[in-house]
Amino acid sequence: MIHYRNDVARSGVNGRALCAAARRLLAGLGEDRASLSLRIVSDKTMRTLNRDHRGKDKSTDVLSFPQREWTEPASPGEPLTVHAEDPLGDIVISVDTAKRQAADYDAPLERELERLLIHGILHLLGHDHERAAERKKMEAEERRLADVIGMPWPYR
Numbered sequence: 705m706i707h708y709r710n711d712v713a714r715s716g717v718n719g720r721a722l723c724a725a726a727r728r729l730l731a732g733l734g735e736d737r738a739s740l741s742l743r744i745v746s747d748k749t750m751r752t753l754n755r756d757h758r759g760k761d762k763s764t765d766v767l768s769f770p771q772r773e774w775t776e777p778a779s780p781g782e783p784l785t786v787h788a789e790d791p792l793g794d795i796v797i798s799v800d801t802a803k804r805q806a807a808d809y810d811a812p813l814e815r816e817l818e819r820l821l822i823h824g825i826l827h828l829l830g831h832d833h834e835r836a837a838e839r840k841k842m843e844a845e846e847r848r849l850a851d852v853i854g855m856p857w858p859y860r
Contacts, residue, residue, distance in 0.1 A: 710744040715799045716813055717744050725818050725853050729825055730792075732852035740828065741794040742821070750798035765801040766820040768827035769794040795824035815855060822849045 706723040722742065730738050745753070747763040755761045757769070770793040797820050799813075806816035826842055826849075833839040850857035 705739040707739065707741040709742070710799075711749060712744055712746050712799050715744055716803070717799055717817065718814060719744075721814060722817055722821065726821055726825070728853050729822060729849055732849055733825070733829065735792065735829075738792040740792040740825070743794065743796045744799050745796055747798050747800040750796065750801065753796060763798055763801055765798055765805060766824045766827075767796045768824045769796075770828045770830070772828075792825075793828040795821065795828065797821070797824070818853060818855050819846075819850070822846050825849075 706726045708719050708723050710717055710719055726740065726742060727736075730736055730740070750767070751761065751763040753767055754764050757767065771791045772793065797817060799817075802816045802820060803813055806813045809816065823846065826845055831838070831842040831845060833842050847857050
């Protein structure tokens with residue numbers, strides 16, 4: 705289930721299409737029974753969230769707040785165990801930043817929102833891009849998920 709909330713009046717966001725994309729992405733990840741919350745906000749709200757939760761006093765494009773409990777592996781090399789009955793987490797997207805980035809890429813807003821949604825979902829699932837190896841793995845998964853929803857990658 706996707707819990708959707710748009711806090712920005714006249715944002716231009718097609719919430720139904722974005723939620724449909726989220727459902728297809730979760731299915732593509734084998735998480736079709738998972739739930740997540742998706743919230744559209746302004747740069748002002750995003751700046752507050754980023755400052756309060758990450759200590760960075762600036763807006764950003766997407767934030768992810770995982771809610772699942774992960775069990776550490778019993779031995780090195782084993783995967784983390786996920787408790788699937790828990791909600792996946794919350795994704796917050798700044799529509800103001802998404803609009804600027806879409807313009808920079810000469811892409812429709814819908815495509816940029818889908819790209820940020822993919823990125824946010826992967827963070828909820830534990831992916832990261834701080835190190836080169838992690839970034840490479842996350843980028844490959846982003847490309848795979850773009851295919852799941854029929855999104856060209858990279859787009860311009």
